Amino acid sequence: MNLEKIxxxxxxxxxxxxxxxxxxxxxxxxxxxxxxxxxxNGTLVITDNQIKGKGTKGRTWETSKEKNITMTIxxxxxxxxxxxxxxxxxIAQAIKEAIQGLYGYNLTIKVPNDLLLNKKKxxxxxxxxxxxxxxxSYILIGIGFDxxxxxFSKELEGIATSLKKExxxxxxxxxxxxxxxxxxxxxx
Numbered sequence: 001m002n003l004e005k006i007x008x009x010x011x012x013x014x015x016x017x018x019x020x021x022x023x024x025x026x027x028x029x030x031x032x033x034x035x036x037x038x039x040x041n042g043t044l045v046i047t048d049n050q051i052k053g054k055g056t057k058g059r060t061w062e063t064s065k066e067k068n069i070t071m072t073i074x075x076x077x078x079x080x081x082x083x084x085x086x087x088x089x090x091i092a093q094a095i096k097e098a099i100q101g102l103y104g105y106n107l108t109i110k111v112p113n114d115l116l117l118n119k120k121k122x123x124x125x126x127x128x129x130x131x132x133x134x135x136x137s138y139i140l141i142g143i144g145f146d147x148x149x150x151x152f153s154k155e156l157e158g159i160a161t162s163l164k165k166e167x168x169x170x171x172x173x174x175x176x177x178x179x180x181x182x183x184x185x186x187x188x
Contacts, residue, residue: 001048001066005174006181013042014073014181023049023065027072028126028142034074035130035138041076044181050144068162069145069173073181075188076138081131084139087188088113088127091141094183095123102179103171105163120161122146139188143180147171 001020009015017040024030027045029052034045050063050070063070092109099105107123108116115123126142146162148170163171 001046002174003046006044006046006177009178009181011042011181011185013040014185015042015044015177016040017043019043019045021047023047023051025052026050027070028128028140031072031074031140031142032128035076035140039074041074042185043074044071044177045074046071046177063144063146064149064151067146067148067150069143069147069177069180071143071177073141073143073184074138075141077136077188079136081129081134081136084129084136087139088125090187091125091127091143091184094187095125095143095145095180098176098179098183102175103163105167117161117163117166120159122161122163141184145176145180147173147176 003018003020006015006018019034024047027047027050031045047070049065089111092113092115095115096107096109099107105117110116113125114121123145128140130137146160148164149162150164152160
């Protein structure tokens with residue numbers, strides 16, 4: 001993963017700080033621990049090999065090493081909890097626009113937190129928030145995006161896909177991350 005390339009994103013604060021580990025259990029869990037420390041707003045937690053990612057309906061989100069995007073964005077906004085209404089859907093729309101802008105591919109949003117390509121899941125979003133009273137303490141935006149995945153379990157074969165599986169070519173993960181964080185920064 002080329003972290004320096006990701007830091008070239010045209011953002012003010014998203015992705016300027018990146019915590020990367022080659023392998024970790026879950027970017028979301030590590031982000032939850034880091035947010036208690038004085039980690040900077042907009043920090044990305046990224047791994048090339050997430051071994052205990054959370055999927056839909058209690059499933060483990062499966063990913064092969066160095067094939068996909070597994071990241072969590074840490075936000076520390078100064079806003080009231082009611083301003084977060086519809087945030088996950090806005091994030092899904094931002095990801096959809098990022099892929100459309102990069103490649104012209106049209107993803108479909110499956111409310112509340114999935115994106116589909118050719119009626120198969122390609123991306124999942126896990127948004128978690130913490131608040132004190134009605135003020136948001138932090139937001140964790142977990143994104144799992146199947147980019148170059150070629151192997152899906154029998155259970156997922158008919159319901160999951162990747163960009164590579166659909167278009168039979170390699171895609172650059174950093175390029176996708178850059179476009180996603182540029183779009184998300186505009187809505188948070």
